[in-house]
Every structure is written in C-alpha cells, then in structure tokens.
Amino acid sequence: MTANGLSDLDLRIASLSVHADDSYAMVSDVAPPLHVSTTYHYNSDPSKLKSAREHDIRIKTDESSFIYSRFGNPVVERVEAVLSAILNGHAVVYSSGLAAYTGSLAYYHPKRLSIGDGYHGCHGVAHIFTRFSGLEEVPLYDDSVSEGDLVHVETPINPTGQSVDLAKAVDFARSRGAKILVDATFAPPPLQDPFEFGVDMVMHSATKYLGGHSDLLAGVLVTKDPTVRDALLRDRGLLGGAPGNFEAWLLLRSLRTFKMRVETQAKNAGKIVAWLDTAIKNKEIPVLTKVYHSSLQTEEFVRKQLKTGLFGPTFSIEVESKDIARAVPSRLKLFHHATSLGGVESLIEWRAMTDASVSETLLRLSIGVEDADDLIADLKAALLSFSEN
Numbered sequence: 001m002t003a004n005g006l007s008d009l010d011l012r013i014a015s016l017s018v019h020a021d022d023s024y025a026m027v028s029d030v031a032p033p034l035h036v037s038t039t040y041h042y043n044s045d046p047s048k049l050k051s052a053r054e055h056d057i058r059i060k061t062d063e064s065s066f067i068y069s070r071f072g073n074p075v076v077e078r079v080e081a082v083l084s085a086i087l088n089g090h091a092v093v094y095s096s097g098l099a100a101y102t103g104s105l106a107y108y109h110p111k112r113l114s115i116g117d118g119y120h121g122c123h124g125v126a127h128i129f130t131r132f133s134g135l136e137e138v139p140l141y142d143d144s145v146s147e148g149d150l151v152h153v154e155t156p157i158n159p160t161g162q163s164v165d166l167a168k169a170v171d172f173a174r175s176r177g178a179k180i181l182v183d184a185t186f187a188p189p190p191l192q193d194p195f196e197f198g199v200d201m202v203m204h205s206a207t208k209y210l211g212g213h214s215d216l217l218a219g220v221l222v223t224k225d226p227t228v229r230d231a232l233l234r235d236r237g238l239l240g241g242a243p244g245n246f247e248a249w250l251l252l253r254s255l256r257t258f259k260m261r262v263e264t265q266a267k268n269a270g271k272i273v274a275w276l277d278t279a280i281k282n283k284e285i286p287v288l289t290k291v292y293h294s295s296l297q298t299e300e301f302v303r304k305q306l307k308t309g310l311f312g313p314t315f316s317i318e319v320e321s322k323d324i325a326r327a328v329p330s331r332l333k334l335f336h337h338a339t340s341l342g343g344v345e346s347l348i349e350w351r352a353m354t355d356a357s358v359s360e361t362l363l364r365l366s367i368g369v370e371d372a373d374d375l376i377a378d379l380k381a382a383l384l385s386f387s388e389n
C-alpha cells in the first residue's frame with residue numbers, strides 16, 4: 001500500500017478487504033466504478049510514449065498506463081491489490097480457479113506433478129498437460145519426485161473438508177528440490193495461511209469464498225516473489241486467462257464483506273458438524289453413518305494449520321445407502337441441491353453426480369450465513385424422515 005498513509009498502519013484482514021485498493025481509485029467515487037473498456041487512450045504527450053522494445057506491455061508499472069484489458073485493467077488491478085493484502089503475497093487473478101491452476105502448471109512446467117487427493121478438475125487439467133507437455137502425474141510423496149518437479153497439495157480437501165499435513169509436504173518437496181503449490185480454496189484467510197509453512201505458491205478458486213455469492217467465476221495465484229508474479233502476468237497476458245471486467249468488479253465488491261462472511265460460515269459449520277458428530281455417537285439419526293471435517297481430526301498438525309479455532313465451512317457426510325443419499329437434498333428446505341461451495345446460501349450436493357471418484361453414499365455440504373440452528377433443524381428433519389413410516 002502506498003497512498004493515503006495506509007502503509008504506516010498495521011491493518012488486519014477486515015480493514016484490508018475494504019481499503020487495500022484505496023490508492024488505486026481513479027475517480028472520487030467511494031464505490032469502485034466498473035470499467036468496461038477493453039482498450040485505453042495512449043498518453044497525448046509524445047514524450048511519454050514508449051515503444052514495445054522499451055517496456056513490457058504485459059506488466060503495468062507505476063509510470064505506465066493501461067493498454068489493453070487482457071494485459072490488465074483498472075478493476076483487476078484493484079482486486080489484485082486487495083487479494084495481495086489479504087492473501088499475504090503478490091496475487092495474480094484469473095478467469096476461474098482452473099485457469100489459475102493452468103497458469104501455475106504453465107509457469108512451473110514440471111516434468112513430474114506429485115498430486116494428492118482433491119478437486120477432480122485439477123486432476124483433469126493435469127491430464128491435459130500430460131497430453132501436450134509429456135507431464136508425468138505421480139502420487140503425493142512418490143519416490144520419483146526430484147529437482148524441478150511440482151508438488152500439489154490441497155488442504156482442506158474437496159469434498160471431505162479434512163486437512164493434509166502441510167509441514168510434511170513442504171519438507172518432502174524441499175528434500176527433493178521440488179516446488180510446492182497449495183490449493184487453499186477450502187480454508188481462506190483468516191482460517192489458514194499456507195505461506196507460514198514455506199510453500200511456494202498458494203491458489204484459490206475465488207469462485208468460492210472470495211467471491212462468496214455464487215455469481216462469479218475467478219481464480220487467484222499468490223507468490224511471495226515479485227519476479228514470479230511478473231512471469232505469471234506475462235503468461236496470463238498471452239494465454240488469455242484474465243477475468244472479465246464485470247467478474248473482477250463483482251469480486252472486488254464481494255471482498256468488502258469477505259471476513260465476516262467466512263467467519264460466520266465457519267462458525268455455523270463448526271456447530272453443525274459438532275451436532276452431526278454427537279448425533280452419530282448417540283445413534284440419534286439411524287441413516288447417518290459418517291461425518292468428515294477438519295474439526296474432527298485429532299492429528300496435531302490440523303490445529304497448527306487452522307489455528308484460529310475455526311475450520312472450513314465445507315464438509316461431507318455419509319448416509320446408509322445410495323438411494324438415501326440421492327433423496328436427502330430434495331427433503332431439505334434451506335439447502336439448495338447444487339454443486340460448488342463458498343456462497344452465502346447453504347448448498348448440499350449428492351457428490352457422485354459430479355465426481356466419479358467418491359462414494360455414492362456421500363453428500364457434500366457448503367454452509368452459508370443462515371442461522372446455524374435453523375440449518376440443524378432442517379437437516380435433522382430431513383435425515384429423520386427416512387426412519388419414519
């Protein structure tokens with residue numbers, strides 16, 4: 001942060017979400033305007049004009065102005081200022097989480113990708129790279145991992161919401177001379193900061209908690225190294241992965257309320273998971289067999305990673321049979337039966353519909369900002385209805 005004296009202040013996430021882009025305002029509007037233009041006037045003073053041989057058109061410097069919105073535009077720049085501040089590094093925004101992931105694979109261009117459990121779409125992107133760059137996909141902690149390879153860890157994991165040991169994964173990557181990328185979509189700040197564990201790059205599907213309203217697609221890569229950020233920007237300018245102006249504007253607007261949304265969602269989820277866990281232990285709901293969530297893991301690393309005491313707002317449950325799993329969503333009143341997660345409205349998904357790798361008895365729940373007790377009552381009534389005649 002450079003203007004308005006903000007650089008003198010030690011601001012926290014809630015304040016940064018509202019003010020980290022203040023110095024980027026080009027007009028006096030309090031609410032950032034939506035800039036729709038794809039192209040920008042060049043400076044009318046010829047002495048200020050540089051040829052492409054003298055400057056990098058894909059990286060905007062303080063002195064240079066916008067050129068073409070695939071390379072950068074005023075709203076994307078403001079969003080990146082906010083995301084850099086709250087994600088604790090240099091953020092580059094993309095048109096979706098998978099576009100961001102594609103950007104990271106294009107940048108690292110590893111021979112081997114050591115990838116653990118997680119979102120099936122990232123595995124799908126990796127498969128495409130095996131086709132056109134000869135990338136080899138190997139499991140996490142595979143013996144073949146060596147210098148120049150990339151380790152990809154997702155934590156907490158989609159769809160269970162359970163955590164993976166980051167310190168262990170970082171040690172493994174370092175011992176092999178590999179880089180490590182963490183998909184932290186399921187635990188945005190303030191819940192978790194993977195950089196505290198020394199990872200090289202953090203990724204989020206901003207479609208989820210950062211966007212938070214189920215109305216935009218976006219993704220973000222974050223690096224501590226400004227030269228890596230510049231390289232990502234150069235690639236993005238050519239690969240065409242920048243978000244559209246309107247999506248970037250929606251994301252900026254969403255970020256203003258980011259912390260209060262995530263905290264409410266995480267608190268609600270914690271309460272619901274605790275209730276489900278007790279219900280299983282007391283055999284109160286016959287059809288409910290399992291609940292998965294980081295808050296139920298007993299390994300020491302979980303509370304080191306999710307150190308605020310709040311865990312991710314998305315988790316999974318299992319019920320007795322495939323038929324019951326398929327029918328549960330239609331008996332709920334406050335949960336939409338839909339894929340995705342992170343929005344203010346609670347969602348439930350019979351996960352086998354979009355993910356062929358999971359059990360057909362699994363349901364994924366993304367908890368929103370409704371009242372937790374109302375959500376519990378809704379779940380209780382729906383799940384108990386299968387035991388009534």
Ligand SMILES: Cc1ncc(COP(=O)(O)O)c(C=O)c1O
Pocket residue numbers: 096097098099118119121122154158183185186204205206207208217218219340
């Ligand atoms: C953990 C995780 N990473 C990445 C993605 C991909 O993000 P997007 O849908 O924004 O491309 C998703 C989408 O569900 C996800 O859950």
